Amino acid sequence: AEGLNLCTSGSATSCEECLLIHPKCAWCSKEDFGSTKSITSRCDFLQNLIANGCAGAIENPSSSISVVKNVPLSSKGSGQSHLDVTQITPQKVALNLRPGDQTSFRVQVRQVEDYPVDLYYLMDLSLSMNDDLDNIRNLGTKLAEEMRKLTSNFRLGFGSFVDKNISPFSYTAPRYQNNPCIGYKLFPSCVPSFGFRHLLSLTDKVDRFNEEVRKQKVSRNRDAPEGGFDAILQAAVCKEKIGWRKEASHLLVFTTDDVPHIALDGKLGGLVQPHDGQCHLNEANEYSASSQLDYPSLALLGEKLAENNIHLIFAVTKSHYILYKNFTTLIPGTTVEILHKDSKNIIELIVKAYNSIRSKVELTVWDSPEDIGLTFTATCQDGLSYPGLRKCGDLKIGDTVSFEVAVEARSCPAEDTSHTFTIKPAGFRDTLEVAVTYSCRCGCTGRAAPASGKCSGNGTYTCGLCECDPGYLGARCECEEGASGDLHMALCREAEGKPLCSGRGECSCNQCLCHESEFGNIYGPFCECDDFSCARYKGVLCSG
The missing domain is CATH 3.40.50.410 (von Willebrand factor, type A domain)
Structure with missing residues (x-):
């Protein structure tokens, strides 16, 4: 993708953080990913991760929808036992939402003939x-x-x-x-x-x-x-x-x-x-x-x-x-x-x-959670779509209208949260119940290995990275903090008071691992050098 890469520039330090940056961002949980010289971002667009050799170890959940109850619409009201009359379909759907990843479903409503x-x-x-x-x-x-x-x-x-x-x-x-x-x-x-x-x-x-x-x-x-x-x-x-x-x-x-x-x-x-x-x-x-x-x-x-x-x-x-x-x-x-x-x-x-x-049908929403965005598109009798509209008029009894309902979660609530809200045509007793769960956790998080050998026994291996126990540092938790801990960090600063690795890399033990940049290479013991900061003439570095 041309321009700024949202995923890599978001500096995500975990799989869950990566998923929240943008619905198109994916995470690579492969152990030996990227080069040893620089940090290749594990959070990137799917095609980039595949190109960088991470196929088969990618976390990239998407929103999904399943229809739980779908009784067809009735044609008449008073001929059958009245409690069986159905004027809205489906009656129950379950959504699993990834924040930012919109999903939609279709609702049909009919003004049934001969209704009591x-x-x-x-x-x-x-x-x-x-x-x-x-x-x-x-x-x-x-x-x-x-x-x-x-x-x-x-x-x-x-x-x-x-x-x-x-x-x-x-x-x-x-x-x-x-x-x-x-x-x-x-x-x-x-x-x-x-x-x-x-x-x-x-x-x-x-x-x-x-x-x-x-x-x-x-x-x-x-x-x-x-x-x-x-x-x-x-x-x-x-x-x-x-x-x-x-x-x-x-x-x-x-x-x-x-x-x-x-x-x-x-x-x-x-x-x-x-x-x-x-x-x-x-x-x-x-x-x-x-x-x-x-x-x-x-x-x-x-x-x-x-x-x-x-x-x-x-x-x-x-x-x-x-x-x-x-x-x-x-x-x-x-x-x-x-x-x-x-x-x-x-x-x-x-x-x-x-x-x-x-002659009219208008959808109302009850108990909608604050972190969920709903947009409606009505398809009325003329067959045209009306974005942003949730009602249809000029109907004859027996007509059917449909609505496209797009649902998007804006954030991740606390773990294991689920919500239910109701869509109901005004004045009808028929309702559509929508159950919402959230896809905010990565599968690899569930496979985290504490005191892992991959982390020198000093940390938890999760989604391709080591989360070090207190007192340990380094990409593999191989350095011990303590008396020399500050010294380790000091070796990553060009001078006292300067940011670690010039703010363009991560300090692992006493060495800087420089970030990758879309503009060129970042290098040097403190990531202080690069090949894209010189003056440009007519858009070309050093006039070419």
Whole structure:
């Protein structure tokens, strides 16, 4: 290779150090390698080591990959036992990485047809939503009819929210205790405010949904923002009570006509404890920590929705569309649609959002180790490669997309370290588990021979070199340190205070062994001479 040789100039003193310099560097573990006059670097490019006569004793591990589990993709969702549906392949790979040596594997993802759907309808029951309540009284039946065109296995659930029933969010004076609408001429009677109520667990009996909706009455809160994020979090984490199925696609439809309270707003009501991300539904299926915990942050919401594979659909009125659109960029796997003032368009909205969700695939990475670099290249429906992209859009249900995942270890962790991380399409329950081990040790290190005859019995012979025991020096540990030890070293210095062997060689007992250089010869008792340092004229030494 022309130019500077990375491997030889890295001055590696052991096989492991050599491997870390560059993924193309190899180590020669042959005993009698190089000439006696100068040190031939054992760390070099593979072709140089072979040219220098080291074939058969070269340490040069490379990254490798093996597929551990590879069940083929399913074509349909509801025909077979649902737990067997596969939407990502492979499901498990094992990587053995040499630092700097990139390796890659291909992941395929398919949006399987006729996949079961669980839809939980979360409704804002503040006063301004009264006309919406009238309009969704028969929603269950109509929605089920529409959704059954998309999946033969559909279940529906229902919950509602207003806001925390404490001041300044709600009316808390004694006269408002049972009816916060007292004295409000436009709407004189309503129910007390509440944080979140889970009303109907996911069921395929859609008439139950209609019955529940008909029982609901609106409430009145004091400030404009609502406590919807409290409700979203409970709907996401209370899996057993809500009834989310492992084998279904999870949709959470959030309908509101106002802005939400977010983390730190709780301080206004004296709530300083951050949300713990846990389920707090009591026997009556009401959110019991409403007046103890602050509202959740966007980060916590995003984490819990992703953890439970939930697609959040914001169905919001036009005036708040931009705000919620901005939220979707901060909470992955979320969509936003415009809800008419009276919720008339809710069915087409849900169908549109469902189709939008099923039209894209985005890979997410969980628990990725810090010392591992991942790069993605997406191959979408148009057959083109998109480097740096980990998502595809404009898909039809049943389409398959693939991703090239390149993995590179940046360093060597402590010995015998292994890592596992997960690649998961957002909103899918399917995952790909990646187990990583590191190739940082040389095979010859495992064959090290202590007190070896090759090292005059005074050191460990490993990978072609002697590691001398304390008190011994020399390439073969043949010199004893001690009274004359400093003298041995002194004989390698041109003058006191000068570097050993002019910094261009190694002192073995009392002799300098000079390094090899790409520029020419280094020689002399102290490696002080060379044939490439004279002045050049037109690039030629001593004008030729």
